[in-house]
Amino acid sequence: MHKLSFGLATWCAVAMLAAAQPMRVAVMDFADQTGQRADAQLGGAVAPGALAAKAVIFLGQQMLGSTNFVLIDRRDFITQLEKEQPINQGRKTAARPSFIHAAQALRADAVLRGNLLSFGSSKQVVNLGDNRTELNRVALRVSIEALNPVDGAVITMATGAATGQYRQTAQQFTELSEDDALNLLEKAIADAAPKLREALQQAQLAQQSRPRIKLSVKAPGADPALVEVDGMLIGTTPLEGVEIFKGDHVLTVGKAGYRDVSKRILFAKDTAIEVPMMRTELSAEEMKQVLEKARLHIFEGEPGMIIHTINE
Numbered sequence: 086m087h088k089l090s091f092g093l094a095t096w097c098a099v100a101m102l103a104a105a106q107p108m109r110v111a112v113m114d115f116a117d118q119t120g121q122r123a124d125a126q127l128g129g130a131v132a133p134g135a136l137a138a139k140a141v142i143f144l145g146q147q148m149l150g151s152t153n154f155v156l157i158d159r160r161d162f163i164t165q166l167e168k169e170q171p172i173n174q175g176r177k178t179a180a181r182p183s184f185i186h187a188a189q190a191l192r193a194d195a196v197l198r199g200n201l202l203s204f205g206s207s208k209q210v211v212n213l214g215d216n217r218t219e220l221n222r223v224a225l226r227v228s229i230e231a232l233n234p235v236d237g238a239v240i241t242m243a244t245g246a247a248t249g250q251y252r253q254t255a256q257q258f259t260e261l262s263e264d265d266a267l268n269l270l271e272k273a274i275a276d277a278a279p280k281l282r283e284a285l286q287q288a289q290l291a292q293q294s295r296p297r298i299k300l301s302v303k304a305p306g307a308d309p310a311l312v313e314v315d316g317m318l319i320g321t322t323p324l325e326g327v328e329i330f331k332g333d334h335v336l337t338v339g340k341a342g343y344r345d346v347s348k349r350i351l352f353a354k355d356t357a358i359e360v361p362m363m364r365t366e367l368s369a370e371e372m373k374q375v376l377e378k379a380r381l382h383i384f385e386g387e388p389g390m391i392i393h394t395i396n397e
Contacts, residue, residue, distance in 0.1 A: 108194040108289055110148050111157040113184055113232075115140035115199035131266040137201040143271045144199055144229065147278035153286060157191050165190050188234030189317060195231045195240060195285060199274075202226040202244070204266070223249045223261060225269045229277050231285055235315060241284035245277025296331040300324070301357040302338060310340040310362065322360075338362075 117137040141159065148154045165187035188196050209220040225247050231240040247269045251261070302324040304310040309321035314334050319327055322338070331352060339345035343362040350356075 107153050107155045108285060109155045109157055109192055110195050110197060110231075110285075111162045111188055111191060111193040111234075112141050112145055112148075112159055112197045112199075113162070115144065115201065118200045118202055119204050131204075131261060131263050133201055133204045136204065136263075136266055136270060137199075139267065140199055140201065140227065140270055140274060143274045144197060144278075147274060148197070148282075150278075151282055153282070157193055162187060162191060162193075183237075184232075185234055185237055193234045194289070196234055197229060197231055197281075199227060199229045201270075202228055206261075218252060221251045223251070223266075223269065225266075225273050227270070227273045227277060229274070229281050231281065231288075235317065240288055241281065243277040243280040243284065245273040245275070245280075247272035247276060297328045298331050298352050299326045299355040300329050300352065301326055302336070302360060303358070304338055304340070304360045304362055306340075306362065308340060310338050310343070310360070313337040 115137050117134040119133040145156055145159065148156050166184060168187070184196055203224065203226045206221050206223045209222070211218045211220065226244065227246075228242060228244045230242045232238070233240050249261075249265065249269055300314070302312050302322055304322040309323075311318060312320050312322060312324050314329055314336060316335070316337075319329075329352065333349065333351050335347060335349050336358070337345055337347040338360045340362070343364055346360050346362065350358075
């Protein structure tokens with residue numbers, strides 16, 4: 086079992102947060118998707134990749150501007166990502182680590198990921214007698230995705246754009262600086278942010294309005310066992326009356342020295358579950374006895390009314 090920190094995300098199966106509580110948001114990265122080098126018409130001084138790397142700052146500022154959101158320190162998020170780096174024979178692999186466990190460990194309700202979609206210029210030339218004027222138009226477009234920290238699914242997406250226009254003549258020539266490009270980037274993200282915030286808040290309200298049931302879990306022995314719902318740690322046994330969303334979930338119970346027990350269950354009503362635990366090291370005779378007796382008893386509604394028994 087994954088030993089995750091206690092925390093309940095709005096988008097995970099466990100729902101214990103009040104409606105008025107702000108969403109916890111982590112910013113993962115901002116990638117360059119332009120597929121081009123620095124634009125010569127912009128002076129060639131601003132590389133799109135370097136520009137995209139700085140976009141996380143402006144995105145964080147936009148989320149901090151609303152009282153409905155709490156921004157997780159990105160250094161904490163990156164540190165947690167590094168802890169989740171896959172290991173192969175004692176060495177870190179080249180594979181990119183999953184953000185899901187890092188987000189869950191920091192109790193994130195959403196993870197934001199941005200893309201710099203385009204950054205380039207167009208030129209219009211106007212000849213008036215001996216006077217030649219060039220109008221350079223610079224355009225920048227971004228997209229921002231909000232991801233579910235439980236399964237990585239896209240919750241919502243928003244795009245934003247910004248433009249700037251510069252007049253070039255024989256007497257006046259303007260070369261776009263990095264600061265000019267950053268101003269355009271900031272405007273594009275500010276254009277996308279209100280749509281992103283509104284969509285996140287609507288999705289949060291829809292999620293919180295889902296029907297819930299109460300789950301209780303018991304396991305034999307004095308030592309507590311860890312209880313997970315859909316991969317999210319919700320507590321230890323004995324667990325009493327924890328609210329989860331009504332519907333289909335994967336329940337996993339485990340503790341040191343015992344095999345994990347994992348079952349997919351359709352929760353329709355308040356449910357109490359007794360989970361048998363099998364030690365990891367058993368003799369052949371002990372294993373035979375456990376397999377003959379071990380059953381997962383599920384009670385819905387009033388205690389004592391067994392409605393379903395699943396053999397191990």
